[in-house]
Amino acid sequence: MTEKQQQDATGTSSSANGRLGSLPTQTKKLTKQELKESFFSGEPKINVPFEQIEQLYALPVPELLHLAQTVHLKNFSPEVQFCSLLSIKTGGCKEDCSYCPQSAHYQTEVDAHQLLPLEEIRSAAQEAKAGGATRFCMGAAWRSPPKKGKQFDQVLESIRAVHAEGLEVCTTLGMLDEEQAEQLKEAGVYAYNHNLDTSPEYYEKVITTRTYEDRLQTLKNVRKAGMTICCGGIVGMGESQTDRLRLLEVLANLNPHPESVPVNLLIRTPGTPFEKLSDFDPFELVRTIAVARIIMPKSRVRLSAGRTEMDESTQAMCFTAGANSVFVGEKLLTAGNPALQKDKKLLERLGLKVSEESANTKNTVPGGSGKACH
Numbered sequence: 001m002t003e004k005q006q007q008d009a010t011g012t013s014s015s016a017n018g019r020l021g022s023l024p025t026q027t028k029k030l031t032k033q034e035l036k037e038s039f040f041s042g043e044p045k046i047n048v049p050f051e052q053i054e055q056l057y058a059l060p061v062p063e064l065l066h067l068a069q070t071v072h073l074k075n076f077s078p079e080v081q082f083c084s085l086l087s088i089k090t091g092g093c094k095e096d097c098s099y100c101p102q103s104a105h106y107q108t109e110v111d112a113h114q115l116l117p118l119e120e121i122r123s124a125a126q127e128a129k130a131g132g133a134t135r136f137c138m139g140a141a142w143r144s145p146p147k148k149g150k151q152f153d154q155v156l157e158s159i160r161a162v163h164a165e166g167l168e169v170c171t172t173l174g175m176l177d178e179e180q181a182e183q184l185k186e187a188g189v190y191a192y193n194h195n196l197d198t199s200p201e202y203y204e205k206v207i208t209t210r211t212y213e214d215r216l217q218t219l220k221n222v223r224k225a226g227m228t229i230c231c232g233g234i235v236g237m238g239e240s241q242t243d244r245l246r247l248l249e250v251l252a253n254l255n256p257h258p259e260s261v262p263v264n265l266l267i268r269t270p271g272t273p274f275e276k277l278s279d280f281d282p283f284e285l286v287r288t289i290a291v292a293r294i295i296m297p298k299s300r301v302r303l304s305a306g307r308t309e310m311d312e313s314t315q316a317m318c319f320t321a322g323a324n325s326v327f328v329g330e331k332l333l334t335a336g337n338p339a340l341q342k343d344k345k346l347l348e349r350l351g352l353k354v355s356e357e358s359a360n361t362k363n364t365v366p367g368g369s370g371k372a373c374h
């Protein structure tokens with residue numbers, strides 16, 4: 001696929017800064033004041049030059065957080081959305097994502113299971129809703145969902161059941177063609193999660209069984225079908241700072257921006273190729289979230305997998321940087337996650353509310369405040 005075709009496919013801009021495969025080009029450096037002023041309005045821009053993303057990332061942390069929080073409050077109230085994530089089909093995936101315990105390429109202790117029955121999914125959704133979640137994400141370890149047939153029909157039935165509970169439905173099932181995307185949308189999927197994971201340049205160090213362009217094509221199909229996009233990445237996979245910024249650049253050059261941007265911290269699972277990677281500096285995570293918030297001001301930035309690796313002060317800094325969603329529940333697909341009561345307590349201590357908003361407006365959450373996936 002040519003660069004032009006890629007841009008047409010993904011809705012990314014056609015300017016030099018919207019490039020996916022080439023390394024950054026030089027543009028005029030802004031003064032610190034000019035830089036801050038250019039983002040201060042909190043309005044989304046497409047085509048943010050790489051150099052500006054780099055300059056933002058390099059701001060002193062207090063200044064970066066001040067700018068991020070200013071942009072955040074122009075678009076959001078101080079609330080955090082709770083999402084629940086259920087692995088509806090675990091393990092045995094054909095892909096070789098180096099971070100993932102569900103890949104069939106690695107020997108891990110994942111508890112593999114086939115597609116969960118509808119009733120089990122429905123009751124998990126009811127439980128999540130009772131706990132304050134307004135969004136329910138179903139993940140299946142597939143390269144792509146099986147074409148039509150019994151399994152896919154069962155997934156569509158489960159989506160209808162969760163939608164009927166009044167929850168915002170998100171799914172993450174691997175790569176989709178146009179027809180599958182349309183069927184999911186029709187069944188009630190509001191958001192489709194499909195992460196780009198890292199920069200185009202570092203991608204082959206993480207996954208070899210599919211390409212960056214494959215991912216972008218699925219995002220195009222999702223958008224075309226009328227679902228919203230949940231797309232982000234993982235930090236701490238041995239990538240460089242430039243790789244993190246290139247990922248943010250690609251995301252911020254999708255037009256429109258992904259409505260949801262999950263930022264995951266690698267969980268170094270034994271048996272995966274990334275199990276022995278070094279600790280990741282939490283301030284790099286905070287900077288990544290802050291820059292995501294500033295350059296994608298209206299997107300929900302989700303502090304996703306890896307919260308078990310973070311202390312509460314780091315999580316508080318992430319909220320200050322503009323994260324406004326977390327995954328709740330004991331498990332996040334196959335990884336551990338802070339318990340719901342602990343999360344509620346933390347938000348209370350920080351003076352943040354649990355969001356009651358859901359894109360599926362049939363019902364509201366009773367009692368109110370109360371991944372890494374593909």
Ligand code: SF4
Nearest residue numbers: 093097100103141374
């Ligand atoms: S991240 Fe998703 S696609 Fe990759 S191996 Fe795991 S389940 Fe499969």
